[in-house]
Amino acid sequence: MELTRRDAAAALAAIGATGGVALGVRRAGDGDAARRGDDRPADEGGSGTGGLPDDEAVHETMRAVAAVVYPGAVSGVDAFVDGFLDGRLDGSSHDEGIRAAVADVEAASRSWYDAPIADLSVADRESLLRELGTATADENPDGTTAERVRYYVVNELLLALYASPTGGELVGIENPQGYAGGAESYTRGPP
Amino acid sequence: MSGAESVGDDPAVADIDRTPVSDADVCVVGAGPAGALVADRLAADHEVVVLDAGPRFDPADRLARQERAIRPFYDRPDVWGVGGERDAHENAGERAYPLNHARVKGIGGSTLHWQGMVMRLHEDDFNSGTARGVGPDWPIDYADLRPYYAEAERELGVAGASDNPYAPPREEPHPMPPFEPSHSDSLFAEACEELEIDMHSVPNARNSEPYDGRSPCVGYGTCQPVCPSGAKYDATVHVERAEERGATVIDRASVGRLDHDDEDRVTAAVYATPDGEEHRQTADAFVVAAGGVETPRLLLLSDSDRYPDGLANGSGHVGEFFMDHLFAGAGGTLDEPTRQNHVGFYTSACDQFYDEADATQAPFKLEFFNYAGPSPVEMALSGDDWGDPLLERLRDGYGNHVAMGGLVEQLPDAESRVTLADDRTDDHGNPVPRIEWTVGDRALDTIERANEIQVEILEELGADVEWVAGPDATGPAYHHMGATRMSADPDRGVVDADCRTHDLSNCWIASSSVFPTSGAMNPTLTIAALALRVADDVDARLADA
Numbered sequence: 001m002e003l004t005r006r007d008a009a010a011a012l013a014a015i016g017a018t019g020g021v022a023l024g025v026r027r028a029g030d031g032d033a034a035r036r037g038d039d040r041p042a043d044e045g046g047s048g049t050g051g052l053p054d055d056e057a058v059h060e061t062m063r064a065v066a067a068v069v070y071p072g073a074v075s076g077v078d079a080f081v082d083g084f085l086d087g088r089l090d091g092s093s094h095d096e097g098i099r100a101a102v103a104d105v106e107a108a109s110r111s112w113y114d115a116p117i118a119d120l121s122v123a124d125r126e127s128l129l130r131e132l133g134t135a136t137a138d139e140n141p142d143g144t145t146a147e148r149v150r151y152y153v154v155n156e157l158l159l160a161l162y163a164s165p166t167g168g169e170l171v172g173i174e175n176p177q178g179y180a181g182g183a184e185s186y187t188r189g190p191p
Numbered sequence: 192m193s194g195a196e197s198v199g200d201d202p203a204v205a206d207i208d209r210t211p212v213s214d215a216d217v218c219v220v221g222a223g224p225a226g227a228l229v230a231d232r233l234a235a236d237h238e239v240v241v242l243d244a245g246p247r248f249d250p251a252d253r254l255a256r257q258e259r260a261i262r263p264f265y266d267r268p269d270v271w272g273v274g275g276e277r278d279a280h281e282n283a284g285e286r287a288y289p290l291n292h293a294r295v296k297g298i299g300g301s302t303l304h305w306q307g308m309v310m311r312l313h314e315d316d317f318n319s320g321t322a323r324g325v326g327p328d329w330p331i332d333y334a335d336l337r338p339y340y341a342e343a344e345r346e347l348g349v350a351g352a353s354d355n356p357y358a359p360p361r362e363e364p365h366p367m368p369p370f371e372p373s374h375s376d377s378l379f380a381e382a383c384e385e386l387e388i389d390m391h392s393v394p395n396a397r398n399s400e401p402y403d404g405r406s407p408c409v410g411y412g413t414c415q416p417v418c419p420s421g422a423k424y425d426a427t428v429h430v431e432r433a434e435e436r437g438a439t440v441i442d443r444a445s446v447g448r449l450d451h452d453d454e455d456r457v458t459a460a461v462y463a464t465p466d467g468e469e470h471r472q473t474a475d476a477f478v479v480a481a482g483g484v485e486t487p488r489l490l491l492l493s494d495s496d497r498y499p500d501g502l503a504n505g506s507g508h509v510g511e512f513f514m515d516h517l518f519a520g521a522g523g524t525l526d527e528p529t530r531q532n533h534v535g536f537y538t539s540a541c542d543q544f545y546d547e548a549d550a551t552q553a554p555f556k557l558e559f560f561n562y563a564g565p566s567p568v569e570m571a572l573s574g575d576d577w578g579d580p581l582l583e584r585l586r587d588g589y590g591n592h593v594a595m596g597g598l599v600e601q602l603p604d605a606e607s608r609v610t611l612a613d614d615r616t617d618d619h620g621n622p623v624p625r626i627e628w629t630v631g632d633r634a635l636d637t638i639e640r641a642n643e644i645q646v647e648i649l650e651e652l653g654a655d656v657e658w659v660a661g662p663d664a665t666g667p668a669y670h671h672m673g674a675t676r677m678s679a680d681p682d683r684g685v686v687d688a689d690c691r692t693h694d695l696s697n698c699w700i701a702s703s704s705v706f707p708t709s710g711a712m713n714p715t716l717t718i719a720a721l722a723l724r725v726a727d728d729v730d731a732r733l734a735d736a
Contacts, residue, residue, distance in 0.1 A: 014411075015195075015258045069577035094194020126578075135575045139264045141196040151264065155572045159261065162568040162585070171567040171585045175533045178261055178568055180409040180420065183399070186533035186561055187371045 003076040007164035008083030014163040014178035052099035053106065059085055061102045064118040066157050068126045073170060074161070084160045094152075097141055101152035104145050108132055129154070195258035195265060198272070209464040211472040212240040212439045216733060218460050218474035220446050220489065223300020224715060225701035225722040226480035227429035228346060232726035234436035237733060240472055241430070241438060242462050244277070244445040244485075245297030250427075253419040260413045261566075263573050270416045271295040271303055276618040277445070280484075284607065284627035288515075293669035294482060298442055301482065301669075302425040302715065304416035306536060307396040309349050309716040311340050314359050315546060316554065316710035324550040325633070326602050326708040330679040330688035333359055339720035344394070347424040347719060348402040351394030357542035358391075367399045369538070370408070373561045374530040375593060376539040382651035383541070388644070390559065393540045396424040396715070403428065412566070414535035444470075447621050448493040449477065449502055449698070457502075457698045463619045475736065476729050480701040480722065483513075483671025487609045487704060488624045490675065490685075503675075503692035509685055510610050512603035513626065513674045514709045515667035517634050519555065519641035520660040522563050522594030523649055529593050532566045537596075544644065545711065553600040553637040554711040557644065564592025593654050597641040598668055600711040601634040609674045628667070635662040670714045675704040689728045690721060697732075701725045 053061070063081050070077055089095045109117040109128055117125055129135065133146030139155045140147035159178075161167035168176030172190075175181030215238045219226045222243035230241050248271070259265040268274045268291045280290045295303045314333040319326035337360075344351075344366055351365035369392040372380075376390065383390050397414070398407045408422040418425070430440055444462040450471070451457050459471040479486050487510040493502035501509050541557040548554040567589045576584060601607075607629040611622040642661050649656050660666075678684025681693035686705050692698045701722040703714045 013254075015254060015261075069581075071579045071582035073579075073582065088194075092194055092197045094197045097194070097196070135577070139262065139572065141194075141264065151262075154577065155262065158571045158577070158581075159258070159568065162571040163261070168567065170582060172528065172590045173530075173532060173567060175410050175412070176568050177412040177532055177535075177566045178257060180411050181533070183370065183408040183410045183534060185410065186373045186530060186538075188530070189374050189377075190528040190530065 001074055001166055001170060003074050003080035003161075003164070003166050005079065005083045007166045008080050008087075008160070010179050011084050011160040011164040012087040013180060015159055051103070052096065053102050055085075055089055057106070058089060058099055058102050060116070060118045061105055062153065062157060064120070064125055065105070065129065065153055067122050068129060069154055069157055070161060071170065074166065080160075081157070088156070097148065098152045098156065101148045105132070105149055105153060195255050195262055198252045198255045198259065207442075209441050209444055209470070211470050212238065214238055215240045215472065215474040217476045217478065217729060218242065218472050219478045219480055220460055221300065221479070221481035221485070222298045222426065222430050222440060222442075223480060223482060224302050224426040224429070225718050226300070226478065227426040227433060228719055228722040229478050229480060229701050229726045229729070230433035230438045230440070231429040231436065232723060233730060234433045234438035236730070239433065239438040240474065241433070241440040242444040242446050242460060242472060243296070243298055243440070243442055245295070245442065246272070247298045247440075247442040248303070253417055256417045257411065257413050257419050260416050261569055261572070263569070267292050267416060271297065279615060279617055279623045281612045281615060281623060281625040282628075283625055284629050286628050286630060288626045288628040288667060290484060290624070290626060293667065293671065294484070298430050298440065299425045299427040303427075305715065306415040307423045308536070308713040309344070309347060309394050309396045310712040311359050311361070312710040312712050312717055313545060313554070315548070316708065316712070319708045323548050327676075327678065327683070329707050330677055336717070336720050336724070337362070339723045340716060342723055343716055343719035346429070346723070347396045347716070348398055348405070349394045349396055349716075350399035352392040355391040355542060356389065357545055365394060367402055370395055370397070370399050370536070371538065373538050375561060375563070376559055378525070378529065378593070378652060379539065379559045379648065382648050385651055386647060388541055388648065389543045390539045390541055393537060393558075394716075395536055397536060398422040408534070410534055412532060412535045412562075445619055446481075446489060447619055449479075449489065450493075451495065451497070451502065451695060453497075455695050457695050476697045476699070476733060478699045478701050478725060478729065483674060483702060483704045484609055484624050484626065486700060486702045487674040488611065491611050492621055498694070503685055503694045503698060505694045506682055506685060508605075508676060508683070510674050511605040511608045512676050512707075513607045513609050513628060514601050514603055514672045514706070515628070516598040516670050516709060516711060516713075517601055517630060517638055517665045518660055518668055519597040519599055519638040519645070519665060520595060521642055521645040521649055521656060522560075522592060522658055523654040523656040524564075524591045525593055525652065525654050526591065528590050529563065531561060531563045531592055532589075534561055537561050548600070551633060551636065552640060553602070553633050555597055555599040555637050555641050556711050557641065558596040558598075560594040560596055563594035565589060593649065593652065595645040595648065597645065598711045598713070599634050599637045599641060600709050601630050603673050603676065603708060604629055604631060630665075635665075638662045638665055668713075670703065670709070672703040672706040672709045672714060675700050675702070676707045677705040678707065690725045691728065699725045699729060
């Protein structure tokens with residue numbers, strides 16, 4: 001089942017960014033400094049201002065994590081994640097939280113596996129995430145590293161997927177909670 | 192705005208003028224549905240000011256609040272920023288009452304998180320003592336409120352049908368057509384037909400088509416606690432309209448007491464603002480519409496030499512007879528898809544047993560849920576799995592649940608009450624409410640009766656019944672009622688038939704706190720009808736003056 005940019009827009013519309021606008025005007029890696037009102041160039045090696053990763057680095061890490069936490073039944077994951085993040089990295093405190101959690105994931109990957117997570121096998125990426133404690137952690141935006149990674153990285157991606165129509169259809173609900181899928185589907189029987 | 196933790200719940204904002212309005216005719220305390228409707232009704236012809244203890248919420252935050260509703264980190268009160276020192280309270284009764292799950296403070300009040308079900312009380316609900324042999328009669332009857340019910344349905348925007356043979360008489364169709372029955376309703380219908388149990392539609396304060404400039408329902412599925420589309424009515428509709436008509440609405444204005452003169456007239460609402468200042472809002476008339484708990488609390492906080500037991504408490508009944516509706520439910524699973532959690536409201540109910548009520552059996556209604564079992568997206572955010580194992584768990588957990596709910600009346604009991612805490616104060620130094628909530632045997636026995644019918648229907652349906660919420664597992668429906676009851680007799684109630692306090696001639700109460708008995712119907716339509724009636728009375732008395 002293929003995830004589409006419509007799914008990304010739907011996920012954004014469900015959870016708090018103006019997806020249509022964002023998808024129309026931004027692409028991964030574009031406009032990072034300008035959006036933050038900051039005219040300094042991004043640091044070499046993918047770090048943006050303040051030591052936090054820039055858009056491109058965030059996209060790369062999140063795509064790598066999505067390959068672990070998304071089921072094999074979906075395709076089009078990279079474009080979906082990119083489209084979702086285009087709207088989600090909006091200069092808010094949530095944006096900052098995502099970048100900080102991504103930085104934590106990358107720091108652990110480089111320290112424990114000597115490579116960015118995107119260069120690891122999917123099995124090693126999963127091991128990394130479990131060693132970080134994110135599988136058993138409860139999400140918490142102000143918590144430990146494991147809790148923040150769970151909130152801003154793992155659950156961010158899972159929320160995007162399962163609040164989208166394609167993600168819902170995987171489970172058997174084409175209008176999942178959070179998606180404005182209309183007030184008719186509940187009247188219909190199973191397809 | 193992006194992200195649940197980005198919602199602006201910070202205390203505010205120094206550059207808003209929160210000083211009193213000069214020459215106000217009417218001061219309304221509380222910007223929930225009752226206060227908003229009163230303000231809207233009076234604002235065109237009178238200088239109206241509304242004071243609310245909570246904030247004015249930014250509509251742009253609603254998607255982020257929806258994210259809070261879905262994400263496991265956030266508890267229900269977090270969605271609308273309820274809790275903390277401002278909302279502290281104590282429980283002292285035999286049952287804990289989760290007050291901060293049951294209310295929202297701020298412009299719009301608890302309609303911001305309500306489910307939006309809007310039934311009229313039945314005719315016998317107004318005459319419980321006479322018709323059922325228990326509880327007091329109201330000093331008004333259904334006929335008195337009937338035109339106001341119709342008006343309230345137009346004001347809120349109600350989608351409904353006239354297919355309920357057990358509903359009280361009505362004079363005109365609902366303003367909007369009903370929501371269609373759900374797929375699971377059609378499954379229940381077969382079982383109910385076998386059992387000769389009637390199903391019918393339910394009125395929703397939710398747009399089935401565009402109404403009053405607001406969107407039809409688009410199926411976000413998070414009605415309770417937040418509707419991002421605005422299809423579900425909330426009281427910001429009437430707050431905004433009141434402001435357009437000239438009313439002044441002041442948020443984060445915590446009213447700590449009402450002052451009065453020697454002629455038994457309220458003279459001022461004394462309120463505190465975030466800058467630490469105290470202000471006095473004077474007016475000719477005062478309408479207390481602060482909800483079922485804060486309304487009696489404000490009267491108790493306003494004690495004086497003349498009213499040593501609390502303002503308007505000559506009867507001694509302020510705070511007594513606190514009631515809620517009791518939940519009765521049952522659910523399980525079928526061996527076929529049931530298509531749950533597409534929407535967050537229900538579309539069919541059964542009032543067939545409601546008017547069987549007598550001294551031993553309470554009125555109760557039955558509901559056929561469209562949101563039984565877990566929501567997949569919420570399930571996905573908890574657990575130690577991801578990838579294919581998570582998808583497998585979601586598929587196993589979602590898809591074939593069914594459930595029924597129901598509401599049961601509890602009788603008024605003086606020992607079930609709201610008082611002031613002895614030692615605990617809020618962020619302004621005022622004693623917090625102390626709730627002693629008790630539930631009598633009539634209600635508990637009726638929950639068992641409701642459970643019997645629910646289980647019978649589920650078994651006829653072929654469900655494997657997995658849970659029953661009976662007398663031991665019941666909880667409140669978050670409908671606070673009764674603690675400033677209405678009575679024609681000043682010794683037996685706090686307000687008269689016009690919802691004006693017996694003791695103070697220019698003070699009205701617009702709230703479910705005036706209900707002498709509760710019936711078993713969701714209270715907000717009755718709150719709205721009473722509020723419109725209060726507005727007419729205030730208007731008439733101001734004209735006479």
